[in-house]
Amino acid sequence: MWRLKAVGHKASQSVKDLEEFKHKRREHEKALRQARRDRQLISKRLLLNDDDQEKDLMETDPDPLSPDQICEVLRNVQSGGEEKSAHLGTLRRALRDPRTHLIFTKLENSMYVLVGLLSGNNAQCQLEAARCLHELSHSPHPGVGQSCLPATPYLLTYLSSPSAKLMELCLYTLGNLWPEGAVVREKLLAQGIVPALVNCIQNQRCNLAVVEAAGFTLSQLLQDKDAAERIIPLIMSLVPHLISVLTPDLEFGLGAAVECAWCLHYIVSCTADTASLLNEGLLTHCSNILITLGEAVAKGSTEDGLELLIWPLLRCLGNLLACGVCEAAGCLVGVEDVRLLAALCVFSQTYLTSHCALSRESLWVLNNLTAGSPAFCSALLFFKVVPALLQLLPFSKGINTLVLRILGNVAHNGSGYCIKLTQAGLLPALCATLKMAKSDVVSLSLEVLNLLTASSPQVVDEFISLNGVPLLESIQYNDEEEQRMRASYILDHYLHTHLMITHCD
Missing domain, CATH: 1.25.10.10 (Leucine-rich Repeat Variant)
Structure with missing residues (x-):
């Protein structure tokens, strides 16, 4: 059986071979887990201002404001009086263009002006200042996020604000700032x-x-x-x-x-x-x-x-x-609830072309669900899920290897399960996967075939009738030593022996 963290597989082989198989599978799954960890989903979000989103899109100039224009907007914000909120809105729209971020943050006292308005008692200016900081937190330029650090104590304080809109802005801004580097993270943790x-x-x-x-x-x-x-x-x-x-x-x-x-x-x-x-x-x-x-x-x-x-x-x-x-x-x-099996199969088939990785993820869960669980393996056979899984074997990108692991989990439960897998059409499908170019597909196919042929003479008869012997003999010339040994093992212990007994009879 195959599982993400704990792997076991009972096949007709020596204890040493079994332990080597377990070790290799653990190393493989460890690499998969590390790959998932490495491909983290850290990203930034930009919260649009619902009140004037269309207006923003209409007024955004394709050309960014010049340094002099940004400086003028900042002066208007500082001395705007009752128009201060409107000037902040102009600044926010200017900061919608990432090309203005470096210009603004390099202006003297620019960030302290925003922080002062954020910490002030004018609710509208406070909200507009938070929106300006949010635009800056979304910046692709290194260092811009770090320049927002003077504002973080207030952003954290406002997480208990009565204004839900201000809380949202502060939360997304803090979330955007977190990936900016160790300095920002340490500061936020300390705060x-x-x-x-x-x-x-x-x-x-x-x-x-x-x-x-x-x-x-x-x-x-x-x-x-x-x-x-x-x-x-x-x-x-x-x-x-x-x-x-x-x-x-x-x-x-x-x-x-x-x-x-x-x-x-x-x-x-x-x-x-x-x-x-x-x-x-x-x-x-x-x-x-x-x-x-x-x-x-x-x-x-x-x-x-x-x-x-x-x-x-x-x-x-x-x-x-x-x-x-x-x-x-x-x-x-x-x-x-065995209905989970049906849901996982639906996901694996529905998203196969549009979201292949999601299809693969569904099969990974199905693999973990059937590993070591005779009840779910029985349900998989009872609800006739195997034919649907066999249809996925021609697909690459990890789809067919996971399907083979799931089938191996079922076969692991004994001869009765192997016979039912054979009746569901597994042997012709294995004959196809054994011819594939991918080494891991061939190796897993041999592992499953080993379980099947060890289970019943009837299975051996059917595999021989499918011209399985020449197929395994050709694998004996493979560059992969492990595959050569596995093919030889199946031929010597099951197929050739069975042919000799049949011939004598």
Whole structure:
């Protein structure tokens, strides 16, 4: 059987070969996990001003303001009197163009003017100053974000503001600033960004727009390489709140659920305390929501962005299934509903062309679900899922290798399972994958074939009738030593012996 973190595979081979197989599979899965960690999703968000978004788009000049024009706008802001808010709006629209960011931040006292207005008692100027800082936090230029550091104490303070709009701005701005470098991160941690976020999420559970913004910012923090030691212990109390937001809101949409799901994924990836996550019901919630989403996708749901929620939920579920805690509890806690199999198959087929990586992620979860679980392997056969999986074998990019691992998990359960796999058409499919150019596909095909041929003489008969012997003999000339040895093993122990017995009879 194949699983992300713990790998075992009972085949008819020596103990030494089995241990080598386990070791190689662990190393392979370790590399996959590291690749997932390396491809982090840290990004920046730009929150548009809903009040005058169309006006902004109409008035944005293709040419940025000159240094003199920016300087003039700043002077107007400083001495604007009652028009100060309007001048700030002009500055914000100018900062919408990234080419003006360096010009503005290099002007003397420019940032202190914004900070002064942010900390003032004029609510409208405060909001416009926050919008200007938000534009700067979204800058692609290195160093611009660091120039916003004088404003961070106020941004953190306003996370308890009565104005939801100001809170959103502050949250997205802080989330944008976090990736700016070690100096910014250390400053934000010292200023108490983690407890401020915890309080914000706990106190704003009913305002999904704020929860979405807080979820985005928290997900930025949780992707830090030191998150397991410096952040996770401080935010574990939030897990029930994050779980409660996973169900999409019919009026608000998917945004808050998506951000909270990513937060939970990063928590699962970093924490060793998976038992507490199971006790909070995370496995059950992820499973139930995926079943619901699978039914919606199967019915042809066209809701935009549905895959954005499916993705982090799959990662949460897959990583939790890979933890020994699930087995230690005596069963796969929270995933007793076999409808999850159908949902995973729907995702793997529906998103195969539009979001291939999501299809692969679905198969990865299905792999972890069937590894070591005779109940789910039986359900996979009972609900006739195998033919659908066989249709995916011609596809590359990791799709066919995962399918082969899932089939291996089923075959691992014994001869009865192997016979049913054969009846479902697995042998002709293996004859095709054994001819493929990809080395890992051929190796996995041989592993599955080894299990099948060891299970029953009837399986051997069918494979021989499919011209399987010449196919394996050709692999004996392969450059891969392991594949040559495996092909020889199957030929010598099952096929040639079976042919000799049949001939004698």
